[in-house]
């Protein structure tokens with residue numbers, strides 16, 4: 001009985017990933033019906049929705065836990081234990097082509113962990129919280145869903161599942177290690193980091209740096225771009241260099 005129930009939840013979520021692409025149109029269509037707009041306006045609204053969405057892509061962002069934890073602020077391991085020595089997910093962020101981004105798009109769609117219970121083990125291992133005090137991650141995932149996820153074309157299941165699926169397809173640490181770039185406390189050229197990711201993943205990433213407790217610039221987050229359906233990894237439409245020195249530390253974790 002339990003496995004039938006879990007199967008049903010997964011099926012529902014799988015369907016919702018495929019349905020997500022048409023959801024925004026359904027939403028607009030519903031609005032139009034509710035407001036009893038004339039038919040011509042309905043087309044105009046649909047076009048507006050399509051234009052609106054065609055300006056959006058996602059930043060898929062992973063972070064190096066060593067660079068979160070060695071800062072002045074520090075970190076706390078999740079209640080489930082120390083995360084793996086690997087990059088972990090920060091989020092999937094809808095972004096406009098002009099580089100600005102929408103936030104908190106639906107105050108009525110609150111984070112509901114019961115909808116993603118079948119994903120929790122993957123979330124704990126791939127999307128670990130590092131904030132203090134130590135906690136089980138729900139706060140971080142709630143923040144990411146409500147701030148960014150509600151602006152995506154996905155419902156909650158599809159948002160988290162699509163993001164986890166991207167993680168399964170890219171291996172930043174492997175790509176870096178293949179180019180001799182290791183979390184050994186040494187310094188590496190940001191350009192070499194970008195080339196290594198390009199060689200391993202196929203697209204040029206954006207690199208974000210932060211400072212450790214001694215104010216040394218270090219590799220913090222790696223961004224790649226994903227198209228609106230969450231499946232295709234694309235070259236980033238906008239590129240910004242995010243506060244890195246020419247060479248940066250890659251600290252251990």
Ligand code: AMP
Nearest residue numbers: 059091093094095099100101144147148
């Ligand atoms: P958060 O998801 O709230 O942890 O955001 C992480 C940081 O990235 C914050 O400092 C945001 O201001 C910034 N940020 C959030 N979304 C985007 C985006 N789509 N493009 C660029 N920066 C972003």
Ligand code: AMP
Nearest residue numbers: 063068088089090127128129130131140
């Ligand atoms: P940042 O991009 O580092 O400025 O992060 C923006 C917000 O996301 C801050 O509130 C961070 O504390 C939070 N944040 C980033 N990574 C994590 C993480 N692994 N766990 C919990 N909160 C995080």
